[in-house]
Amino acid sequence: MKKIIIKILVLISIFLIFLGPVFGVFLDKITILDQSFVISATSNTDIENATAYDFTLSKGQKISIEFSVNTENVSATLKILRKAYYIEENESSSLPNNVLGENFIYSKFTYGDNPDLQVSTATSRNIDADGYYYIEFAGNIASNKLISIPGDYVVFVYGSNSGGGPNVYFDLLIKTDGSGDIVETWLILIGVGALLAIMLLVTVGYLKKTGRGLL
Amino acid sequence: MEKKQVKASLFDKLPLLDKNRAAKFIIYGLLIAILFGMIMMISRSIANSALEWAAVANQENLISYWEGIYGYADFIEREQEIVRIQNWLVFQDVIFMNIARVGVNIGLIFCLVGFLSFAVNDKIDEHTRKVSLIIAGLILFMMMFTTFFSGIYIAVG
Numbered sequence: 001m002k003k004i005i006i007k008i009l010v011l012i013s014i015f016l017i018f019l020g021p022v023f024g025v026f027l028d029k030i031t032i033l034d035q036s037f038v039i040s041a042t043s044n045t046d047i048e049n050a051t052a053y054d055f056t057l058s059k060g061q062k063i064s065i066e067f068s069v070n071t072e073n074v075s076a077t078l079k080i081l082r083k084a085y086y087i088e089e090n091e092s093s094s095l096p097n098n099v100l101g102e103n104f105i106y107s108k109f110t111y112g113d114n115p116d117l118q119v120s121t122a123t124s125r126n127i128d129a130d131g132y133y134y135i136e137f138a139g140n141i142a143s144n145k146l147i148s149i150p151g152d153y154v155v156f157v158y159g160s161n162s163g164g165g166p167n168v169y170f171d172l173l174i175k176t177d178g179s180g181d182i183v184e185t186w187l188i189l190i191g192v193g194a195l196l197a198i199m200l201l202v203t204v205g206y207l208k209k210t211g212r213g214l215l
Numbered sequence: 216m217e218k219k220q221v222k223a224s225l226f227d228k229l230p231l232l233d234k235n236r237a238a239k240f241i242i243y244g245l246l247i248a249i250l251f252g253m254i255m256m257i258s259r260s261i262a263n264s265a266l267e268w269a270a271v272a273n274q275e276n277l278i279s280y281w282e283g284i285y286g287y288a289d290f291i292e293r294e295q296e297i298v299r300i301q302n303w304l305v306f307q308d309v310i311f312m313n314i315a316r317v318g319v320n321i322g323l324i325f326c327l328v329g330f331l332s333f334a335v336n337d338k339i340d341e342h343t344r345k346v347s348l349i350i351a352g353l354i355l356f357m358m359m360f361t362t363f364f365s366g367i368y369i370a371v372g
Contacts, residue, residue, distance in 0.1 A: 029285075064286055107286040115280050119287040136288040146288045 009198050016191030024184030029064070033174040041161040041168050043096065047089065050096050050158035054083055055174070059150045062138035066173040069127040073163030076170040077126040080104055080137050083152035096158040104137040105144055119144045127170070234339065237332035244325025251318030254311055262308035269301040320358055327354045 033053060043049040055063060067078045079101030081089075089099050101123040108118045121141050125133045139149025159168035232240065276297065280290040333339055333347035 062288055064289070105287055107280075107283075109281055109283040111281040113281075115277070115287055115290050134283065134286045136286045138288070144287065145291065 006198060006202060009194065013191045013194040013198065016187050016194070020184045020187035020191065023187060024180040027178040027180035027183050029175040029180075030178040031173065031175050032063075033172055036169065036171050037157070039157070039159065039168050039170075041159070041166055043158040043168060044160040045095060047094055047096050047099070047158075050156060052086060052090075053155040053172070053174070054152060055155070055176070056152050057139060057148070057150050057176075060148050061150070061177050062136055062146055062148070063174055063176045065135040065137065065155060066132070066171075067125060067127070067135060067157075068132040068171045069159075069169065070130055070171075071169040072129050073161050073165060074159060074168050074170070075126065075128045075162065076157055076159035076168055077124055078133070078135070079124045079156045080135075081154045081156050083154050086154040086156060096156070099156065101156070102137070102139070102153070103141040104135050105141055105146065106133050106135045109134070116144075232328070232332035234333070234336060237329045237336070240325045240329035240332070244322045244327075244329060246322070247325060248319050248322030251315040251322060255315040255319070258308050258311035258315065262305050265301045265304035268304065269297055272297045272300075316361075320362065323354050323358050327351050327358070330354065 032055060037051055039051050040046075040049040043051070057063065065078070065080075067076075069076050077096070079099060081099065081101060086099075103121055103123055105119055105121050106125060107115070108120070110118055121144055125135065127133070136146060137153075138146035139151065139153075140147040155172065155174065157170060157172070159170065161168055273294070276290060276293045279285060279293075280287070285293075330347045330351035334344050334351055336344065339347075
């Protein structure tokens with residue numbers, strides 16, 4: 001093999017080894033929604049006007065939802081529903097308040113405190129004027145741990161405006177588990193494997209070229 | 216009647232290697248033994264440091280949680296991942312130590328054959344042959360003891 005080709009292959013292998021962890025970090029979480037919403041203040045009483053963002057969870061997958069409101073007089077409530085249940089409730093025009101949400105967990109981030117004591121469970125979260133929630137969901141919960149139940153779900157948000165305004169404003173940032181770990185492992189394995197193969201090929205080539213046996 | 220010439224294999228020539236080939240054997244043997252010995256030491260060092268690594272990783276995990284980079288479910292997931300990696304860091308020692316042990320022994324066999332060849336080579340002076348025989352005996356002794364008794368070690372303090 002030509003020296004230049006060997007050098008390029010070695011560089012590519014090393015590049016892959018370093019690229020693995022970088023891809024691992026970037027693909028660890030995939031943002032599926034990052035949006036500021038404006039919905040009608042009648043969404044509190046009319047399910048048709050509420051926001052419903054549907055997503056699918058596969059086995060072992062979870063989503064994290066960052067839900068925030070930063071507008072005076074606005075009250076917004078978030079629930080996570082099974083999609084089929086949401087369609088049923090929508091068809092029967094149920095009151096959003098009466099719709100039953102699935103169990104999820106939400107975290108508080110108190111620096112220095114034990115995380116086990118900072119997690120809570122709920123089926124809905126309401127924010128009045130100002131607030132932020134970090135919610136995690138995988139289908140159901142046991143104690144304060146997530147249980148994975150694959151399927152189609154809906155993030156359901158409705159609200160009201162006590163100041164008489166026509167709208168409700170809120171922000172949603174939804175992320176799902178990516179394939180970062182798998183990509184990272186494969187890139188490192190390919191890089192290391194290629195390096196070893198190049199080393200062996202170069203050694204064999206050198207021994208053949210010089211006509212020297214190993215012993 | 217034509218005589219049939221039988222080519223002697225490398226095994227037949229052992230330990231009657233010529234001087235140059237015997238020296239090559241010793242050098243290759245030393246290189247192999249040093250390489251696998253190095254793997255042994257690195258592997259043992261990684262296994263011994265697993266606990267310290269886990270302490271650092273757990274603290275990083277806590278700080279990432281407190282800073283709100285991820286939530287409780289991810290925190291628990293990473294905590295379990297840290298335990299898994301820590302166990303692997305300890306267990307890799309079993310795999311690599313055994314591979315390295317085989318490697319070191321192969322290297323020592325090369326050295327043994329090299330020194331034995333020196334010892335039986337009548338073109339070499341008597342004194343060197345005696346020393347070679349003693350070294351070959353020591354290598355054999357060491358190999359046998361490290362193979363049959365794993366509790367033997369030399370401590371450098």
